[in-house]
Amino acid sequence: MRLLLVEDESQLLQAYVKGLKQDGYAIDTAKDGESAVELCSINTYDLIVLDLNLPRLHGIEVLKQIRALYQAVKIIIVSANRSIEQRVAGLDLGANDYLTKPFDFQELRARIRALLRRDFLSSPNTIAVGDFVLDLNLREVTFRGQRILLTLKEYALLAVLIQNKDRIVSSEELLEKCWNEEADPFSEAMRVHIYALRKKLNEATRRDDVIITVKGAGYRFNP
Numbered sequence: 001m002r003l004l005l006v007e008d009e010s011q012l013l014q015a016y017v018k019g020l021k022q023d024g025y026a027i028d029t030a031k032d033g034e035s036a037v038e039l040c041s042i043n044t045y046d047l048i049v050l051d052l053n054l055p056r057l058h059g060i061e062v063l064k065q066i067r068a069l070y071q072a073v074k075i076i077i078v079s080a081n082r083s084i085e086q087r088v089a090g091l092d093l094g095a096n097d098y099l100t101k102p103f104d105f106q107e108l109r110a111r112i113r114a115l116l117r118r119d120f121l122s123s124p125n126t127i128a129v130g131d132f133v134l135d136l137n138l139r140e141v142t143f144r145g146q147r148i149l150l151t152l153k154e155y156a157l158l159a160v161l162i163q164n165k166d167r168i169v170s171s172e173e174l175l176e177k178c179w180n181e182e183a184d185p186f187s188e189a190m191r192v193h194i195y196a197l198r199k200k201l202n203e204a205t206r207r208d209d210v211i212i213t214v215k216g217a218g219y220r221f222n223p
Contacts, residue, residue, distance in 0.1 A: 028045075165220075167220070
């Protein structure tokens with residue numbers, strides 16, 4: 001899952017990033033409204049945490065422009081403005097939730113999880129491919145009923161590959177979906193995680209061809 005955090009208070013923004021990265025999300029950040037809209041025009045996000053009192057472009061205008069770009073993204077407004085009128089305006093313009101500052105970070109985490117789970121009410125929350133089952137709610141993968149113990153990053157990589165089982169997934173796409181826009185395409189980080197993931201899959205399946213490298217193109221899941 002890829003999130004965009006829009007907040008002009010640097011310390012608060014870094015606290016968000018630190019806490020949410022521990023939950024396995026890929027995180028992008030913006031400190032002003034114009035940057036937020038620009039990021040949304042070039043990237044696809046699952047959820048946006050949006051402050052309202054932003055420089056360069058107010059959060060309400062940011063909300064309008066994001067909703068004009070696409071409807072699917074979940075948006076949580078976070079604001080020190082406690083007026084009923086402001087909350088109603090934000091929700092009427094397309095926000096999915098409104099959280100007033102100050103708040104406990106655990107509440108923000110819970111609201112993010114709740115919003116991201118809503119998609120699963122209208123679509124299957126498990127994907128079965130061969131002997132593998134991907135559970136989107138629990139973020140886990142099983143092979144012939146046995147859970148494969150993965151780190152959050154390993155799960156994210158495998159989930160993308162399983163969900164795109166009928167095609168080759170490029171390294172660039174994996175970086176975009178499992179890291180963020182600041183990820184170094186020349187870094188060895190992804191290869192290290194792929195290596196660790198392959199090792200665990202080999203131990204669980206006794207096969208070394210579950211993830212196939214297609215030279216010059218990317219990776220393919222082989223159930």
